Amino acid sequence: MSSSVKLPTRDLRLATILRLSPTGNAGDAVFRGAMFCAALLVLLIVGGMIVALAVKSLPAIREFGFNFLISREWNPVKAQFGALPFIYGTVVSSAIALLIGVPLSLGIAVFLVEQAPRFLARPITFLVELLAAIPSVVYGLWGIFVLAPFLRVHVEPLLARWFGWLPLFQGSVTGIGLFTGGIILAIMVTPIITSVVRDVLAAVPNSQREAALALGATRWETTRVVLVNGAPGIAGAVMLGLGRALGETMAVTMVIGNRPQISASLFEPSYTIASAIANEFTEATQDIYLSALVELGLILFLVTFVVNGLARVLVWNVTRKSGATA
């Protein structure tokens, strides 16, 4: 950058400015320096979080070791802590959320990009993005007052009657449990997956569609071509949705029953990592209790970190080929 300019070595200030800004403009240099510091701040925050979580959870890691991940017992009285019920609750509720949410989101996205007339596409897109903006607590309130009674009265008895031979749908029907938690998560991840998939599908070049149609493909086959084209982006969107489902706290804690147990039935109450931390953190008086909760947080942080990282790479890969926003 400064190769053609000979600098006196004492003039560090000029050298710094020239390094930061090719034009040698001091204002530019200051601006660039400030932006770099802002970006560095983000890295420091993330690094700080990892360090804080790791340090605070060391007592629990030392006390329980690997057993923490496979033990089912969560007993504050006897100071015995095991993460398995929470991992189970988090994984299963997120799995239900994806099972229901992904087909739904794909359907909405395909409709919005491929089929909807323009006067319909815009309001629906707006409404879907509005759903993403609703706070988690509001979802929780709606869940406990509207969704849970609805499921208890209309949906769960039917499931119990038709599929009661599966251990998944046995047990007493109360409306509060893993099933309701999964459904509310499905509703919460749908807007995110829909928005990203919509952008991904819109980023597929029209030439693909035209080529398919020119070869005599039906509407559905054309759509299939588009979907295959955007598959890495769709996978990324699904992972983003998964990332949200894993970390969702307030909505889930209000409808999941808050019981650290592993049960085959989806109607039974359960517990997720985020709910456990939210419920028990302020009251954990023993140090080992606190440390166990922080270790739960560390597990969740690492999982979400990995999932979100993969998602970002996949989505970025697809959308950088065209000019669409990620």
Next chain:
Amino acid sequence: MPQSKILTTTFWLLCLCLAVMFGSCKGGGGNVSLQGAGATFPNPLYQKWMSEYGKLNPNIRIDYQSIGSGGGIKQIQAQTVDFGASDAPMTDEELKGSPRELIHVPTVLGAVVLTYNLQGVSKPLRFSPDVIADIFLGKITKWNDPRIKADNGDLNLPTGNITVVHRAEASGTTYAFTDYLAKVSPEWKQKVGVNKSPQWPVGQGGKGNEGVTGQIKQQPDTIGYVELAYATQNRFPVALVKNASGRFVEPTVSAIVAAAASTAGSAPDDLRMYITNAAGADAYPISTYTYLLVYKDQKDATKGKALVDFMWWGIHYGEKYTGSDYAPLPAEVVKRAEAKLNSITSGGKPLR
């Protein structure tokens, strides 16, 4: 004037106005501000106390956050608040883990009541202690179980499963309830124990007294335990419990007072009292004191004096705001609490 200059000038003027506004918000000299945190159960009462006391002493400002008994204990141990509040007295370990000596000052009494959501039941249910323990242990699972019917002969009990609702987080209410269950059921004492946050054999968790009442309200065939105030304010049915003398007692203020009466004269030195399953024909068996936790040696003399004066006012005059949800302290306990307040010092000198 170019538009950017107008915008910048307006922006800086706005900043100036805000700075002046916030700068002038600070009160004059002589204001004392106290911070407290802890139990959710006495929160409505403490808020009333603070507002009434504030009217009498406008230069003293007291804030209380109801984060739960466990939180209150943690905060006072960490010295981030001036006083803590807890339904459950601190354990010996917790006291040993505190930086300086902490005093328990009892303020009022309350009751943990059993509330439920049952269709078609016209009179309040009656429960024997062993039935309650077995319901919460998961051994009694149906509402029309013969043991429940035995105490409620003339009621039409539904045939559904019992859904138990308990607290999801650590709570003084839970402590009092498990303390009672451990006294009446050896199996409970051995299997679960007494704790603010035990490992519940069955049931769903609700967050706070509010969460438990919410879940009971929304689901039929549920039973749970809450503080008396929450049940009465939500107009929930409240069960009668058989006490140690064999009578079914309704949780009323007089029943709570009766529960405290038997132990009032023989309170231990540190005033940590457990009055569950108390003797007395009219005693309600699941009653509990609630305490304020303060350091015996106050670091700040002004704040310490304000705190001691407030507590003195509370145990003498605050009692008239208890209404029908809390019971006032027995006279002997008031005397002992006075002695405790008189013993609080700052820098070696007593504050009263």
